[in-house]
Amino acid sequence: xxxxxxxxEALIGLKAGCVTLDYPAQPRPVASNFRGRPIFDAxxxxxxxxxxxxxxxxEILVFDVCQEIRILTYLGRRCTYCGRCAEVCPEKAITMSxxxxxxxxxxxxxxxxxxxxxxxxxxxxxxxKESSPLEQLKLKxxxxxxxxxxxxxxxxxxxxxxxxxxxxxxxxxD
Amino acid sequence: xxxxxxxxxxxxxxxLLLAPLCEGVLRKVTARLQSRRxxxxxxxxxxxxxxxxxEDIESGQSPGLQRFVARLSLAAVLTxxxxxxxxxxxxxxxxxxxxxxxxxxTLCGICTLLGGLAAGSTYSLMGVAREMMTMIALEPLFAIxxxxxxxxxxxxxxxxxLNGSVYAAKxxxxxxxxxxxxxxxxxxxxxxxxxxxxxxxxxEIMEGPLMEYSGPxxxxxxxxxxxxxxVHSGLFIALFAPWGSELAFPLGWLLFWAKMLALVLLVTAVxxxxxxxxxxxxxxxxxxxxAAAFAALALAGYGH
Amino acid sequence: MLKNxxxxxxxxxxxxxxxxxxxxxxCDIEVLNVLTPYYDVERFGIKLVGSPRHADVMLCQGPAMRxxxxxxxxxxxxxxxxxxVFAIGGCACGGGIWHDSYPVLGPVExxxxxxxxxxxxxxxxxxxxxxxxxAVGLVDKKVAPVEFKQxxxxxxRYHPSDLRGxxxxxxxxxxxxx
Numbered sequence: 001x002x003x004x005x006x007x008x009e010a011l012i013g014l015k016a017g018c019v020t021l022d023y024p025a026q027p028r029p030v031a032s033n034f035r036g037r038p039i040f041d042a043x044x045x046x047x048x049x050x051x052x053x054x055x056x057x058x059e060i061l062v063f064d065v066c067q068e069i070r071i072l073t074y075l076g077r078r079c080t081y082c083g084r085c086a087e088v089c090p091e092k093a094i095t096m097s098x099x100x101x102x103x104x105x106x107x108x109x110x111x112x113x114x115x116x117x118x119x120x121x122x123x124x125x126x127x128x129k130e131s132s133p134l135e136q137l138k139l140k141x142x143x144x145x146x147x148x149x150x151x152x153x154x155x156x157x158x159x160x161x162x163x164x165x166x167x168x169x170x171x172x173x174d
Numbered sequence: 175x176x177x178x179x180x181x182x183x184x185x186x187x188x189x190l191l192l193a194p195l196c197e198g199v200l201r202k203v204t205a206r207l208q209s210r211r212x213x214x215x216x217x218x219x220x221x222x223x224x225x226x227x228x229e230d231i232e233s234g235q236s237p238g239l240q241r242f243v244a245r246l247s248l249a250a251v252l253t254x255x256x257x258x259x260x261x262x263x264x265x266x267x268x269x270x271x272x273x274x275x276x277x278x279x280t281l282c283g284i285c286t287l288l289g290g291l292a293a294g295s296t297y298s299l300m301g302v303a304r305e306m307m308t309m310i311a312l313e314p315l316f317a318i319x320x321x322x323x324x325x326x327x328x329x330x331x332x333x334x335x336l337n338g339s340v341y342a343a344k345x346x347x348x349x350x351x352x353x354x355x356x357x358x359x360x361x362x363x364x365x366x367x368x369x370x371x372x373x374x375x376x377x378e379i380m381e382g383p384l385m386e387y388s389g390p391x392x393x394x395x396x397x398x399x400x401x402x403x404x405v406h407s408g409l410f411i412a413l414f415a416p417w418g419s420e421l422a423f424p425l426g427w428l429l430f431w432a433k434m435l436a437l438v439l440l441v442t443a444v445x446x447x448x449x450x451x452x453x454x455x456x457x458x459x460x461x462x463x464x465a466a467a468f469a470a471l472a473l474a475g476y477g478h
Numbered sequence: 479m480l481k482n483x484x485x486x487x488x489x490x491x492x493x494x495x496x497x498x499x500x501x502x503x504x505c506d507i508e509v510l511n512v513l514t515p516y517y518d519v520e521r522f523g524i525k526l527v528g529s530p531r532h533a534d535v536m537l538c539q540g541p542a543m544r545x546x547x548x549x550x551x552x553x554x555x556x557x558x559x560x561x562x563v564f565a566i567g568g569c570a571c572g573g574g575i576w577h578d579s580y581p582v583l584g585p586v587e588x589x590x591x592x593x594x595x596x597x598x599x600x601x602x603x604x605x606x607x608x609x610x611x612x613a614v615g616l617v618d619k620k621v622a623p624v625e626f627k628q629x630x631x632x633x634x635r636y637h638p639s640d641l642r643g644x645x646x647x648x649x650x651x652x653x654x655x656x
Binding site for chain 2: 490493518529
């Protein structure tokens with residue numbers, strides 16, 4: 001317990017002055033590549049669900065109401081701000097803004113919900129092409145993520161809830 | 175008679191009103207030494223008011239004893255304040271003498287022990303064990319300082335002893351200087367600040383004896399802790415730095431408060447720059463100081 | 479009257495208890511950063527205490543795990559009223575990246591009621607101070623739910639079932655399909 005080292009310690013503290021940042025009174029700038037909250041631009045989104053498929057926290061949910069309307073919901077709760085959705089988006093509809101002041105008392109405040117019109121093909125009436133020509137004739141590929149329980153479901157269905165199983169094209173082989 | 179009551183009330187009011195301010199000064203200066211802005215000076219008043227408004231959860235082994243001890247701790251410190259000269263001679267010096275003062279100071283320490291024992295949880299008992307070991311080694315130091323003053327002054331009356339009587343030997347007052355050194359080196363432990371706050375306020379490492387208290391009872395304990403700083407500082411000033419207390423009323427009184435502020439700043443500076451001692455290191459330290467104090471007592475007996 | 483004063487003082491001196499129920503400690507480090515001189519949250523009167531009985535606010539990090547859910551509940555019930563719970567970080571707000579892992583029960587709100595959410599992974603210390611300021615009432619919150627609805631369908635829809643006629647005369651007949 002040497003006095004001189006304690007005195008030096010006190011002098012160092014005093015010489016540094018008062019380094020406290022005046023934060024809520026004055027805004028703090030962030031670095032230029034800071035990833036804050038993702039913002040979804042509904043004008044550019046084509047509803048491909050690439051962001052939902054790539055989100056590591058499964059935080060983007062997709063639900064097909066019918067052939068032409070797809071609901072894309074970003075719940076901001078467990079988003080890790082990794083930026084994969086923005087990186088993967090083909091239309092650059094997602095931007096990682098620089099907002100970090102996202103505290104709230106109601107967790108639903110962070111939600112961004114897009115009800116998107118999916119243009120249907122003028123030929124076949126579907127929104128996306130299937131992998132093989134045979135499947136292209138048959139499968140509609142409706143997404144069924146669970147919106148009430150906010151759960152991501154890994155499959156898609158060939159038919160919508162209120163329509164019977166798809167049976168629209170019959171393939172005739174001679 | 176009215177002088178006694180008025181003086182006692184003035185002392186108690188001064189301690190009640192200014193103890194949180196002393197703690198506020200302590201927290202602010204600690205913050206400045208750590209290069210940060212720190213809480214406003216009135217922060218302990220806000221803390222105490224907020225604690226008074228919280229719900230009181232009665233947990234621990236004996237809630238009745240907990241209630242009693244919470245009130246006893248503040249009461250003991252305020253009673254000691256009536257015996258401390260704060261700018262004017264101690265108001266109740268007719269009611270007791272040095273022995274009463276020593277017992278009251280020990281009572282302030284025992285309240286912490288009782289508080290921890292009444293709570294009865296593991297961490298409280300650990301804090302109580304440390305506080306017991308500290309008290310055994312520490313209370314004799316102050317008692318010996320007062321006894322040296324009594325030996326030199328030849329009586330146990332408060333206004334004879336609390337008047338710088340430790341320096342009253344013929345020639346160079348060796349015993350006075352030795353016991354001054356001992357008290358300066360151990361003052362931090364009496365007011366339970368770093369580096370000697372192992373027992374009670376050790377909320378960072380273990381919760382200590384105050385763990386099971388919440389709301390108003392905790393407010394009383396925190397108040398008592400802040401008031402102990404003031405009371406012990408007053409006693410230290412009266413015993414070892416009484417110069418200037420004979421001046422006329424405003425000056426002597428203001429000089430006392432200036433000395434008190436200087437002592438609080440000294441306590442803060444030491445508390446902000448030191449790390450906490452372990453209990454065995456502290457006991458060894460106090461044992462060394464006890465040896466020096468006994469040597470001083472022997473010297474005082476021989477008139478030096 | 480005294481009670482009124484005590485309640486007004488609640489926002490000026492919040493004592494904080496820090497409870498990590500299974501996270502990765504990233505948010506712990508950010509909370510500790512908030513207590514350092516650079517961000518110094520003690521100027522708002524906030525102090526870190528070691529016992530939930532002394533605390534007003536519980537800062538929860540990490541999702542509620544199977545092993546620690548009971549301890550978290552016990553710490554919450556040990557706090558005297560009035561109390562607040564802040565869920566800090568993505569794990570406490572919604573379960574985090576490991577929300578579907580085997581020991582994780584879910585977000586902290588499955589075990590204790592949460593008053594304020596501070597999302598982030600980990601949230602910046604400024605974001606934590608901002609959250610505390612919103613709770614105390616110094617600033618307003620800046621997020622609100624965003625909803626985009628397509629009010630009118632922009633182009634006509636051509637669907638196989640809209641085809642009318644046969645042989646050479648095949649025309650589309652517009653039908654309301656939605």
